[in-house]
Amino acid sequence: MATPVLDKAEAEAQAASPYITVTFRVRRFNPEVSAEATWEDFQLEIDPKERVLDGLHKIKWDMDGSLTFRRSCAHGICGSDAMRINGKNRLACKTLIKDINPEKPITIEPIKGLSVLKDLVVDMEPFFQAYRDVMPFLITKDTNEPTRERLQSAEDRERFDDTTKCILCAACTSSCPVFWNDGQYFGPAAIVNAHRFIFDSRDDAGEQRLEILNDKDGVWRCRTTFNCTDACPRGIEVTKAIQEVKRALITRRF
Amino acid sequence: MSTTETTASGIGPVEGASLYDVDNPAPVIESPRKRTNKTPKSTRGNFEMYGWLFMRLSGIVLVVLVLGHLLIQLVLDGGVTKVGFAFVAGRWASPWWQVWDLAMLWLAMLHGANGLRTVINDYAEQASTRLWLKGLLYTATVFTILLGTLVIFTFDPNIR
Numbered sequence: 001m002a003t004p005v006l007d008k009a010e011a012e013a014q015a016a017s018p019y020i021t022v023t024f025r026v027r028r029f030n031p032e033v034s035a036e037a038t039w040e041d042f043q044l045e046i047d048p049k050e051r052v053l054d055g056l057h058k059i060k061w062d063m064d065g066s067l068t069f070r071r072s073c074a075h076g077i078c079g080s081d082a083m084r085i086n087g088k089n090r091l092a093c094k095t096l097i098k099d100i101n102p103e104k105p106i107t108i109e110p111i112k113g114l115s116v117l118k119d120l121v122v123d124m125e126p127f128f129q130a131y132r133d134v135m136p137f138l139i140t141k142d143t144n145e146p147t148r149e150r151l152q153s154a155e156d157r158e159r160f161d162d163t164t165k166c167i168l169c170a171a172c173t174s175s176c177p178v179f180w181n182d183g184q185y186f187g188p189a190a191i192v193n194a195h196r197f198i199f200d201s202r203d204d205a206g207e208q209r210l211e212i213l214n215d216k217d218g219v220w221r222c223r224t225t226f227n228c229t230d231a232c233p234r235g236i237e238v239t240k241a242i243q244e245v246k247r248a249l250i251t252r253r254f
Numbered sequence: 255m256s257t258t259e260t261t262a263s264g265i266g267p268v269e270g271a272s273l274y275d276v277d278n279p280a281p282v283i284e285s286p287r288k289r290t291n292k293t294p295k296s297t298r299g300n301f302e303m304y305g306w307l308f309m310r311l312s313g314i315v316l317v318v319l320v321l322g323h324l325l326i327q328l329v330l331d332g333g334v335t336k337v338g339f340a341f342v343a344g345r346w347a348s349p350w351w352q353v354w355d356l357a358m359l360w361l362a363m364l365h366g367a368n369g370l371r372t373v374i375n376d377y378a379e380q381a382s383t384r385l386w387l388k389g390l391l392y393t394a395t396v397f398t399i400l401l402g403t404l405v406i407f408t409f410d411p412n413i414r
Contacts, residue, residue, distance in 0.1 A: 031274060031279035031280040031281070031282060032274055032275055032276050032279045032280075033272055033274060033275075034272055034274060034280060035273070035274065035280035035281065113285055114285055115282045115283060115284055115285055115288075116282065116283065117282060123282070125290075126285065126288045126289040126290065129289045129290060129291060129293070130289050133289075133293075133295075178376055181286065181376050181377055181379075182286065182287050182375070182376055182379075183285045183286060183287045183288045183289050184287045184289055184293060186289075211298075212295075214300065214302070214303060215297055215302070216297060216301070216302050216375075218302070220302035220303060220305070220306045221302075221372075221375070221376075246306070249303055250303065250307065253300065253303065
């Protein structure tokens with residue numbers, strides 16, 4: 001005679017259950033099977049307050065272990081899991097399912113403009129080549145090792161604070177239409193990291209970096225479409241940083 | 255679940271066996287004009303900067319020139335019906351309108367040509383395609399500018 005009680009408890013558990021059914025529509029590519037990339041749908045029960053990355057983990061751990069994607073820290077700092085979610089570049093570990101309309105299938109693709117190696121993994125080498133080309137390290141005239149800390153005023157530090165936040169996830173560069181068509185363009189991320197040193201009062205190679213970005217594939221190819229600013233998961237004003245580099249180049253000449 | 259055999263990634267065989275396997279993977283689609291460590295380093299010179307500045311400055315001037323031109327040609331004094339040989343001859347009798355039209359011709363042609371140059375740079379993948387498209391563009395631009403300039407300066411209202 002305990003059946004009705006159980007049913008009631010069960011019904012309550014049902015009503016209180018936070019889980020909903022979500023469709024993940026993932027772009028799959030496996031060169032060992034086919035040259036074609038295809039969409040694959042996965043249905044999963046998930047709490048909408050969880051992140052897209054948790055959904056991908058559910059798929060990889062419980063449904064299809066062959067799903068391949070990058071992630072390291074899973075907390076928005078390492079910059080490994082930038083992907084195109086519902087047509088926008090985001091970090092899977094910073095995107096909550098409830099924020100991207102879970103009633104419709106959630107599309108997940110690799111970021112664009114870089115070669116897809118498998119599923120959501122792309123070849124980041126051209127991206128890091130552009131990063132290395134702007135010399136993203138402190139260069140000083142004084143080549144001797146310093147005997148004390150290189151001091152800097154709070155105002156001087158504030159000047160480039162925004163661009164220190166970059167985590168090199170490539171969400172900006174792979175959202176840039178100029179980069180999609182021509183990988184020779186440095187791309188927003190490399191310019192942001194050049195900006196970080198150009199406007200650093202402790203650095204002495206700003207002139208050299210400006211000359212590198214004055215190149216035909218440098219800042220002048222920026223069309224100010226603001227895709228990079230929209231895509232940045234760290235909220236860096238990327239287009240503004242690019243414009244500041246342009247302004248520095250012009251004021252340097254006149 | 256159907257009974258047909260599916261591969262690990264869910265891609266079923268369409269016709270016969272797959273062409274690719276672990277030892278013979280499909281080619282990866284390379285992104286166009288990839289940056290590598292062999293990409294030539296920065297070229298000296300400020301051409302791109304001057305090009306970018308020219309677009310901004312000529313744009314501002316062209317707004318005035320082109321809107322003024324359209325107003326005179328299409329709106330004032332009975333609209334487009336008044337435009338004929340006599341109307342053009344009358345305007346070009348004044349050096350003011352000669353200079354106006356000359357400035358408009360040069361700025362609009364160079365502004366448009368530079369814009370198309372950047373479009374070609376953005377979209378043409380192969381070096382030879384770029385070369386040919388830009389060659390065509392520069393030829394057309396130079397021809398139009400020279401012809402237009404010639405007409406403005408040698409225009410003869412008494413031509414028969």
